[in-house]
Amino acid sequence: MTALLEMRAITKTFPGVKALDQVQLSVREGEIHALVGENGAGKSTLMKVLSGVYPAGSYEGEIHYDGALAEFRDISDSEARGVIIIHQELALVPLLSIAENIFLGNERARGGVIDWRETNARAADLLRKVGLSEAPQTKVDSLGVGKQQLVEIAKALSKDVRLLILDEPTAALSESDSQALLDLMLELKTQGVTQIIISHKLNEVRRVADSVTVIRDGTTVSTMDARSAPITEALIVRDMVGRDMAHRYPERERRSGATLMEVKGWNVWHPEHADRQVIRDVNFTVRAGEVVGIAGLMGAGRTELAMSIFGRSYGRNISGEVLLNGQPADTSNVPRAIAAGLAYVTEDRKSLGLVLDETIQRNITLSNLEAVSTSGVINENEETRVSERYRAAMAIRTPSVFQKVVNLSGGNQQKVVLSKWLFAEPEVLILDEPTRGIDVGAKFEIYGIINDLSAQGKGVVMISSEMPELLGMCDRIYVMNEGALVGELAASEASQERIMSLIVTE
Amino acid sequence: MALAEHSGAQTGVMHYLKNNLREYGLLFALIAIMVFFQIVTDGTLLRPVNITNLFLQNSYIIIMALGMLVVIVSGNIDLSVGSVMGFIGALAAVMIVNLDYSVYVTVPICLVVGGLVGAAQGYWVAYWKIPSFIVTLAGMLVFRGLSLWLLEGQSVGPFPREFQVIATGFVPDVLPASVGEGIAPIFGANRLNMLAFLMGIAAAGIIVWSALRQRARNRAYGIEDEPQVFFVARLAIISAALIFIMFKLSTFRGLPNVLITMGVLTVIYTFLTESTTLGRRVYALGGNEKAAKLSGIKTERLTFLAFVNMGVLAAIAGLVFAARLNTATPKAGFALELDVIAAVFIGGASMSGGVGKIVGAVVGAFLMGVLNNGMSIMGIGIDYQQMIKGLVLLAAVIFDVYNKSKQG
Ligand SMILES: Nc1ncnc2c1ncn2[C@@H]1O[C@H](COP(=O)(O)OP(=O)(O)OP(=O)(O)O)[C@@H](O)[C@H]1O
Ligand SMILES: [Mg+2]
Numbered sequence: 014m015t016a017l018l019e020m021r022a023i024t025k026t027f028p029g030v031k032a033l034d035q036v037q038l039s040v041r042e043g044e045i046h047a048l049v050g051e052n053g054a055g056k057s058t059l060m061k062v063l064s065g066v067y068p069a070g071s072y073e074g075e076i077h078y079d080g081a082l083a084e085f086r087d088i089s090d091s092e093a094r095g096v097i098i099i100h101q102e103l104a105l106v107p108l109l110s111i112a113e114n115i116f117l118g119n120e121r122a123r124g125g126v127i128d129w130r131e132t133n134a135r136a137a138d139l140l141r142k143v144g145l146s147e148a149p150q151t152k153v154d155s156l157g158v159g160k161q162q163l164v165e166i167a168k169a170l171s172k173d174v175r176l177l178i179l180d181e182p183t184a185a186l187s188e189s190d191s192q193a194l195l196d197l198m199l200e201l202k203t204q205g206v207t208q209i210i211i212s213h214k215l216n217e218v219r220r221v222a223d224s225v226t227v228i229r230d231g232t233t234v235s236t237m238d239a240r241s242a243p244i245t246e247a248l249i250v251r252d253m254v255g256r257d258m259a260h261r262y263p264e265r266e267r268r269s270g271a272t273l274m275e276v277k278g279w280n281v282w283h284p285e286h287a288d289r290q291v292i293r294d295v296n297f298t299v300r301a302g303e304v305v306g307i308a309g310l311m312g313a314g315r316t317e318l319a320m321s322i323f324g325r326s327y328g329r330n331i332s333g334e335v336l337l338n339g340q341p342a343d344t345s346n347v348p349r350a351i352a353a354g355l356a357y358v359t360e361d362r363k364s365l366g367l368v369l370d371e372t373i374q375r376n377i378t379l380s381n382l383e384a385v386s387t388s389g390v391i392n393e394n395e396e397t398r399v400s401e402r403y404r405a406a407m408a409i410r411t412p413s414v415f416q417k418v419v420n421l422s423g424g425n426q427q428k429v430v431l432s433k434w435l436f437a438e439p440e441v442l443i444l445d446e447p448t449r450g451i452d453v454g455a456k457f458e459i460y461g462i463i464n465d466l467s468a469q470g471k472g473v474v475m476i477s478s479e480m481p482e483l484l485g486m487c488d489r490i491y492v493m494n495e496g497a498l499v500g501e502l503a504a505s506e507a508s509q510e511r512i513m514s515l516i517v518t519e
Numbered sequence: 520m521a522l523a524e525h526s527g528a529q530t531g532v533m534h535y536l537k538n539n540l541r542e543y544g545l546l547f548a549l550i551a552i553m554v555f556f557q558i559v560t561d562g563t564l565l566r567p568v569n570i571t572n573l574f575l576q577n578s579y580i581i582i583m584a585l586g587m588l589v590v591i592v593s594g595n596i597d598l599s600v601g602s603v604m605g606f607i608g609a610l611a612a613v614m615i616v617n618l619d620y621s622v623y624v625t626v627p628i629c630l631v632v633g634g635l636v637g638a639a640q641g642y643w644v645a646y647w648k649i650p651s652f653i654v655t656l657a658g659m660l661v662f663r664g665l666s667l668w669l670l671e672g673q674s675v676g677p678f679p680r681e682f683q684v685i686a687t688g689f690v691p692d693v694l695p696a697s698v699g700e701g702i703a704p705i706f707g708a709n710r711l712n713m714l715a716f717l718m719g720i721a722a723a724g725i726i727v728w729s730a731l732r733q734r735a736r737n738r739a740y741g742i743e744d745e746p747q748v749f750f751v752a753r754l755a756i757i758s759a760a761l762i763f764i765m766f767k768l769s770t771f772r773g774l775p776n777v778l779i780t781m782g783v784l785t786v787i788y789t790f791l792t793e794s795t796t797l798g799r800r801v802y803a804l805g806g807n808e809k810a811a812k813l814s815g816i817k818t819e820r821l822t823f824l825a826f827v828n829m830g831v832l833a834a835i836a837g838l839v840f841a842a843r844l845n846t847a848t849p850k851a852g853f854a855l856e857l858d859v860i861a862a863v864f865i866g867g868a869s870m871s872g873g874v875g876k877i878v879g880a881v882v883g884a885f886l887m888g889v890l891n892n893g894m895s896i897m898g899i900g901i902d903y904q905q906m907i908k909g910l911v912l913l914a915a916v917i918f919d920v921y922n923k924s925k926q927g
Contacts, residue, residue: 326813351815365813368806370873379803380814382796389795397740413741433814 016077017042017176017207018063023074025058025067027420029412032058033072034231040176040224045198045208047222049215050253051452052424053410055231056211057101060178064098065091079175095175099165099182101211101423101450102363105153112136112149115168139167143197157311159190166197177201177208181423183217184450185360187311187478195221213424213452214479215246227252254454262485263457265464267504269488270301272339273472274441279333281321281496291317291328293497299441299472304463306487307476308512314496315476316360319443323357324350337440351380354440358430358447360476366430369419373411374400376418376429381437403432408458423450431459441472448482460486480509492516543749544918545867545879549886550756556893563896564889567771570764575686575843577888578777579604579836581881583859584866585788586825586832588880591863592792593825594805594872595644595651598856599658600833602666603636605852607837609666612675612847615682622682630834636662637830638823645822659856667849676846686842688776690714699769706766712773719765722782723758730754777839784832789877801825805872861908862887865915886911 018040025033033055040046048056062072065085069076076083078094085091088098105114112133121132136149143163153161162182169177179198183191191214198208198221212218218225225244227234234252237244281292292314299305307315320327322335324347335342337353344350350357359365367376377400378385385396400414407428411421418429427450434442444463448456463473463486477483483490490507492500492515500515556564563569583600590597607629614620614628640658644651692699692714699711734750745753768774792798803811804818812818841847866883868875887908894904 323813324815346817347813348815348817357813359813364807365809368803368810368873370806371803375799375803379799379811379816382799386796389797391794391796391799393794394736394739401740415740437815 015042016040017079019075019077020059020063021075021077023059023062023072023076025055025062025072029416032231033062035074035233036228036231037233037236038226039236040207040209043202043205043207044223045202045210045221047218047225048209048211048228049213049218049225049249050228050234051410052428052450052455053422054228054253054452056228057180057422059228060098060180060209060211063091064088064096064178066098092172095173096178097169097172097174097176098178099162099169099180101180101184103158103161103165105161105164107154108152110150110152111140111145111147111156111164111167114153114164115139115149115171117168119172135171136167139170140164142170143167144193157190158185159187159193159311162186162190162194163197166194170201174206177206179208179210181211181213181450183212183214184423188480190311191217213450213456215249215453218249219244219246225249229253229255250453253452261453261457261481263461263464265467267488269303270470272298273301273303273337274299275334275336275339276322277334277336279318279322280331281317281328282330284327284329287329291496292321293495295333295496295498297491297498297501299474301470301472302467303488304467304473304475304486306483306490307474307493308480308483308490308516309493310516311478313493313516315493316445317496318493319357319445319474319476322350323347323355323443326357351437351439355443356380356434356437356439356441357443358434358445360445360449362426362430366433367418367426370417372415373404373409373418373421373429374414377403377414377432377436380433384436399436400432403436407432407462408455424452424455427451428455428459431462435462435466439471441474442466443474443476445476446478447475448477448479456482480512483512484508542867542879543753545865545882545886545915546753546756548915549882549889550760552886552889552893556889556896560893560896564893565764565767567767569892569896570767571771571775573888573892574775574778574781576892577884578686578781579840579843580855580858580862580888581781581884582784582832582836582839583829583855584862584880584884585784585877586829587859587863588866588868588875588877589788589792589801590651590825590829591860591868591870592805592872592875593801593822594808595822595825596860597640597651597655597658597826597829598860599636599640599655599662600829600836600859601852601855601857602659602662603633603830603833603852604837604840604855605847605849606636606662606666606669607633607834608841608847608851609669609675609849611682611838611841612678613669615678616675622679625682626685626838629838630831633830633832633834633837634827635830637827637833640830641823641826644826645819651826663853666847666851670847670849672849674846674848676844678842678845683842683845684776686777686839689772690774690776690779692773693717703770706770708770710770712769712771715765715769715774718774719762719769722765723761726761727754727758780835780839784835785877785881792877797821802873805874807873858887859884861912865912867919869919883915 016039020036020038023033023036036059038059050056061067063076065088068086069084083094106117115136116132121128121135133149140147140149143166145160145163147156147160153164183194186194195217201208210221222239222244224236224238226236227249237248275298277296279292279295280290283289283291295318309315317327321331322344324344325331326347335344342353344353344355363369374396378396382391385392385399397414404414409425409428411425418426421429431447448459451459466473475483475487484507488504490502490512491498492512494516502511553564587597587600610632611625611629614625615622640654643649643654692712694713699713703709703711800816801821803816804821808818840851862884863875863880865886866875866879868879890908890911891904894907
C-alpha cells in the first residue's frame, strides 16, 4: 500500500497562536488512520487545512494527495477530489428530511427541478449502507445524535468519497451507537475508503486504527503502525501527555456525610406533547462529599431529569420536591436554583453553555457576576484575576482570557463551561457528560477537580454515557431507563454488566 | 499551540490595524466625510451656527440610537420608535397647548407614558416570545394612528417658551460675559462662552485620562495593546476635534441644552453597557439567549426592560423634536426609526445580537447626520440623499462582514 496522503511541514498561525508547527502526516491508501492529541493540540485545524476550510496560501507547507501536489481553494475543491470531512459539530439542517440533507448542495435534479423519486431511492440505498432503517423522508431533528452522525456519513458516501475525515464522530454517541459507527468504518475500509479519525476515546482508536499519529502542541510527536507492533493505550497516552499515566482516575478518599440533596417524587411532562411523561416518579439522594452517577442509554431521560431540577429549565407540569440540607428548596427558576446552591453543566456546550462570541473571561463570570462587582458595577480587574485563576487551575490552553471562546478547541471550551460553574460555588454540582470531547490528560484534571469538590463536602451528580468513567469515579450509581430510575448500585457492587442488565430487564 | 512571535514592530502595527479596522474605519470615515463637506461647502459645515444646528438636528436620532443599540444588542429590534416619538410629541402638545397643563407636569407624564408604551410592546416580546419585528411593526401603525387621533389630523402649537428651551435653549455661561469677551480676541473671535470652552477641554481631559487608565490595565494584563503611534494619534485627533467643536460652539451661543442631555445620556449608557452587570447580561442575552438563561440571567425581564428603556428614550426624543419645531404634527417622526436603526448598524452592531457599542451608535448617528446636513448645504436633492444614505449603510455592513470573514 502506498501513501494516499502526505502532509509535509504544515504550519498554520492564527492571530497570536501558532496552531500547527511543521506537522507531518502520512496516510496510506485504504487504512484507517487515527489522529490523537490533547485538546487544542491542533487536530481539527490540521484537518481543516487538509479539506480546504483553510485554503491553500493561508498555511505553509505542502499537501501531496494521490500522487500530486494539492492546493485546495475551498471545500468543494477538496470534495471534488474525494476528500470529505465530517466536522466535530454536526452540520445538518434540522428541519429538512434525511434525503434532502444527504443531497444538499448536490441535488438530484434535472434542469433545476428536483427528482424526488431518485433522491429518495438513492438516499434509501445510502441509508442501508450505513445501517439506518429510517425512511428518507424523516426529518433530521427527530433523530438522535447517533443516527444524525450516520446520516452525515451517508452524505459523505453520496459524494464518491476516497478519503473520509471524521472529527470526533463518537464524542456524543452512546456505547452501542459508537460500536455501530466503528463497525461501519471497518466496513467502509473493506470497500477501499481511506479514513482519518480524530478521537479521544483510545479504546476505539485501538480497535479500528491501522496507524496512529500523535500531535502535541501543534507538532507531530510520533506515528505508530499497528502492523509492526501492537498499539496500546498506554503508548498513546504517553506520547499525548508527554509522561506515563499510571492511573486514569485520581485517588480519592471516599467519605460521605449527611444527606445534602434529596429529590422526591419527581415527575415531568414533555414541553410540547403534554400527554407524554418524560420523567416518572424519580427519587434520589446525594450526600455531602459524594459523587453520584446516573447511568443509562441515550434518551433515558437523564438530561431531562437534570434540567428539570435545575430551575425547571425543561418540561412542564413538573411535580415533586427538592430538599437541600433537609429543607425544601425553591428551584422554580434558574436564578433561584443557583441561589439554592445548584449548578448544572450542560452536555451541549455550544448552544446551552457558552456565549461563543464573548471572551473566556466574560463566559466564566457570567453566572456569578455579583462576585466580581459592587452594587452592579463590574470590577474588571477582579474579573480578570478570577478568570486567570481558572485558566491556570483548569489548564485552559489559550494565549489569554480575552480570547473569544469560539476560537478555542472543543475540549478547552468544555473547561470554560466547567470554570463558569465552579465559580458559581455550588453546593451540588450536576455534570452532564462533563468529559465529552476531552483528552485523557484533561479528563484526569477534571476528575481531580470533582474529587476536590467532594473533599470540600459538596455533592456531585455525574451523568455519563461512558461507563468506565462512572465506575471509576462514583460512590453510587443510579441506573435510569425510560424516564425512571430502575436501580441503584454501590461502587463496590457496580460493573458494566450489572448496569446493562438493570437497563435491559426493566 | 505556541505563541506566535511578531517579527518587529511593523507587523505588530499592521496586525493590530487589521484586527481593529472596524473602529478606526468608522472614526476615519466620519473625519473624512467632515473634511470633504467642509471643503465642498466652502467651510459652511463647521461654522458655529451649523455645528449648533447639526447637534439640534440629530439630537433626537442620537438619543433614540442609545436605546436602539440596547434593543439590538439584546437580539431584538424596535420599528415603532418613530411613531412613538411622534405620539409623545402630540401628547405633549395636546396637554400643554390644548389642555393648559404645566410643562413641569407634562414632561414627567410624557416620560412615563413612553415607558408604558415600551412596556406594552416589551411584554409581548419578552413574555410571549412574539418576534419584536412583528410587535413593533404593529406598534408603529398603532402609535402613528394614535398621534393622528390625538391631533385630529392638525398641527398643534406653538409651545410656551419654557417648553421650547428643551431643544432650543442654551446653557448660560458660568462666568460673566465680560470674561469671555476679554479672552475672545486672543482666538480672533468676538465672544467666547467660557462654559462651553472649558467643558470642551474638560471632556478631552477625561477621555485622555480614561484611555490612559485603560492602557495601563491592558499592560498589566498583557492584553494586546494599541501601538503607541495609534494610541497617541487617536487621542490627539479626538481631543483636538472635541476642543475645536466646543470652541466653535463657544463663539456662537454656547452649549445647547440638548447637547448636554445627549452628552450625559451617552456617558450614562456607555457606563451601563460596559461596566455594569446589567449591561453585561444584555450582551450575553443577545449572544446566546439559552446559555444566558441557563446561567441564571432573567432573560425575559431584561428584554422587557430594554423595551421600556427604548420607550422612555423615544419619549425624550419626542419632546426634543416637538420643542425644536415648536409644534406637533401628525407626520413627526415619520420613517425616523430607519435612520435610528441605520445609525446603530453603521456603528457596528450585529443584526443577530450580542455585538455593538454605544460610542459606535453615536458616531454612526453623527455620520448620517453630517451626510444629511452636508448634502443639504450643497443643495443635493432628497432623492440623491436617500440613495447615498442607503449605499453608506450597505457599505458599512459589507465592510463589517468582510472584516469578520478575514479574521475567521
Ligand atoms: N479561528 C481561530 N482563531 C484563533 N485560534 C484558533 C482558531 N481555531 C483554532 N485556534 C487555536 O488553535 C489551537 C488548535 O485548535 P484545534 O481546534 O485544532 O484543537 P484540537 O486538537 O482539535 O482540540 P480538541 O480535541 O479540543 O478538539 C487551539 O489552541 C485553538 O485555540
Ligand atoms: Mg477538535
